[in-house]
Amino acid sequence: MKPIDKKLVQEKIDELAGKELYVHLETTNGAYASHKNQGFFSVGTFLRNARINYVQGKITGPGPFRIGLELEGGWAYAEGLTDWEVDDNNQVLLAGHDPDGRLAIAFQLSEKPFRK
Template sequence: MKCDPFLKMEISGANENERQIVYNEKELLLLRWYKLMNPIAKSAVQSALDHFLNRDVYLHLETTNGAYAVHKQESTMTVGAYIRNGRICFGRGVITGEGPYRVGLKMEIGWVYAEGLTDFEIDQAGRLLLAGHDQEGRLAVALELSFTPFDL
């Protein structure tokens, strides 16, 4: 059994497909989200970004080194940023890099940018979910787009 300090849950199993959650409902959703994600396929992500062009969309963007940094070294500063259900409209969306990837969304008066992305999913609701996981599978960055607000 190991404990992921960011998700505050215990995970068991020899590999990713055997992981089981033994914590709460919110973290079950986070683990489910992680397990469904696939390594980024640039062409698929670019097509998904194009689908959201020039339309009002809801944005979820977060970055964190959170508990990881503090857990490994007490003197390390914890940093993070978070926005959920920010409504934006972008006229250009681009994925670049060779992995980890970067996504930039060009709005009329600025940019939204996420770097370090490794995985993606297009869920049943048509939302684009992008995430960057470190070598241990912990979330470091997430960028999500949806035509409807995300659950709070």
């Protein structure tokens, strides 16, 4: 993965607007924090292969970045994104890594379902 280039990511978001896509959204902090501090309140999210079709999308912030996708009935939103790539399957893979390089968030878009 490479550091996010806002212009290139925005171009890709614009290119995918209006298409039926699959989204993967995952957040984590428990695997890195809860074993060191039993009082730490761990949270996480895992959503894979949910179908979406967004009207418009935008990447904002100075970095780490935020991406918001306006759906017909609401919004999909992710923040803390630092890195990205488009893989050989044309899947847009965005991730947020903490200062130690550990994954904190993954936000991915694909025209085909992600592997299960």
